[in-house]
Amino acid sequence: MKKTTTKRGARAAIPFVSMLAAGAIMLGLPGCGKPGAPQGPGAAGGRAPGIEVGVVTLKARPVTLRKKLPGRTAACRVAEVRARVNGIVQKRLFTEGAEVREGEQLYQIDPAPYEVALASARAALARSEASLASARAQAGRYAALVRDNAISRQDYDNALAQQKALEADVAAGRAAVENAEINLAYTKVYAPISGRIGKSEVTEGAYVQAGAATLMAVVQQLDPIYVDIEQAAGQALKLAADRKSGALRVTPGQAAKVRLFLHDGSEYGHEGRLRFTDITVGPSTSSVLLRAEFPNPAGDGAMPALLPGLFVRAEIIEGTSPEAVLVPQQGVSRNQKGEPTALVVVPRDGMQFVERRVIKTERTIADHWLVTDGLKAGEQVVVENLQILQRVGLAVPVKPVPAGQSIGSLPVREPDVE
Numbered sequence: 001m002k003k004t005t006t007k008r009g010a011r012a013a014i015p016f017v018s019m020l021a022a023g024a025i026m027l028g029l030p031g032c033g034k035p036g037a038p039q040g041p042g043a044a045g046g047r048a049p050g051i052e053v054g055v056v057t058l059k060a061r062p063v064t065l066r067k068k069l070p071g072r073t074a075a076c077r078v079a080e081v082r083a084r085v086n087g088i089v090q091k092r093l094f095t096e097g098a099e100v101r102e103g104e105q106l107y108q109i110d111p112a113p114y115e116v117a118l119a120s121a122r123a124a125l126a127r128s129e130a131s132l133a134s135a136r137a138q139a140g141r142y143a144a145l146v147r148d149n150a151i152s153r154q155d156y157d158n159a160l161a162q163q164k165a166l167e168a169d170v171a172a173g174r175a176a177v178e179n180a181e182i183n184l185a186y187t188k189v190y191a192p193i194s195g196r197i198g199k200s201e202v203t204e205g206a207y208v209q210a211g212a213a214t215l216m217a218v219v220q221q222l223d224p225i226y227v228d229i230e231q232a233a234g235q236a237l238k239l240a241a242d243r244k245s246g247a248l249r250v251t252p253g254q255a256a257k258v259r260l261f262l263h264d265g266s267e268y269g270h271e272g273r274l275r276f277t278d279i280t281v282g283p284s285t286s287s288v289l290l291r292a293e294f295p296n297p298a299g300d301g302a303m304p305a306l307l308p309g310l311f312v313r314a315e316i317i318e319g320t321s322p323e324a325v326l327v328p329q330q331g332v333s334r335n336q337k338g339e340p341t342a343l344v345v346v347p348r349d350g351m352q353f354v355e356r357r358v359i360k361t362e363r364t365i366a367d368h369w370l371v372t373d374g375l376k377a378g379e380q381v382v383v384e385n386l387q388i389l390q391r392v393g394l395a396v397p398v399k400p401v402p403a404g405q406s407i408g409s410l411p412v413r414e415p416d417v418e
Helices: 002-028 112-147 151-187 235-245 386-392
Strands: 051-058 060-082 087-092 105-110 187-191 195-197 215-232 257-261 270-279 286-294 313-327 332-334 339-347 352-357 358-363 370-374 380-384 398-402
Touching: 051 386, 060 286, 060 358, 105 215, 105 358, 112 151, 151 187, 215 235, 215 257, 215 313, 235 286, 235 313, 257 286, 286 313, 352 398, 380 398
Parallel strands: 051 398
Antiparallel strands: 051 380, 060 215, 060 313, 087 105, 105 187, 195 215, 215 286, 257 270, 257 313, 270 286, 313 370, 332 339, 339 352, 339 380, 358 370
């Protein structure tokens, strides 16, 4: 019974295998088809047209290169309000976190000791001035007497020396009065700059010291605001070399423009300007500092959008590459060594084939790679039906068609560049 079943299965499989073989022969042999049709799909030579692949023809075009770099915001002016005399804080005259103007009084330190010191200095000055007046009168009288030889020359010289000593005492007394006035003025603590003041570091009743320079508050000017950007020293040197060689072209004022992106990826609403590039490389980071300045208006007393110490990303314009070659990202893969590669259509023996080429990609621009080596303008790069080529290999001929027109293709848009 089992033997009969095996023979029947074998007889049933024979027609199916025969049909597959016949189909393969009909597809492979020229002349099989409608009468009068060309001999094979190749028409001219009877060759197969190959696998249909979607390609992009590379073009050289000017592209503006931009670079996003990390940075932190910093106030353009920072003033630490510190005690300049010893004393007890009597009053705090500002609201924490508010805007203050330059010259506005912030604190009042007990002035009583300094008022007493000023009065004492003024009294000492008055005493010295009185003594000086007497000495001058005596020296004047001695001058007339010494001419008549009524007194000795030594007495006259002593009178002159006494006058000069009292003149020095008066000068010292005036300096003491001025110093006492300055100390008394320091009991009123004023804002050194205009800006936003932070929290008060001392309260009423606190004892502050000039010797320790007690910190009382900090005032920061936030409009405009600085953004300190870190750029790798190697990148900075390469950028300078590319600009010098002409590989990158910079129009006047273009390199100074900076765009800012906040921590959530949103773009800041104001454009900034580069102010300077530091000439010292950080020993721990191997980077150089670039400083940009941005407007940072508060508006109606509200907090400004940018606060000091905020982590941001700044986009600078490196320049314009006049002959840039861009390749869609779907046309670039990597080999086992991790090198970027692309499939390029090349003519051979009157047909089109594909070769795998190692390329050098510098950066991404939108959904394209900027290629600096391995490809040139006018070449065709395969971006569609790559999976079929991987299965059948690169030894079969191909039929390149513009990307977006091959079977099962998706539209490939042009790169969005300036």
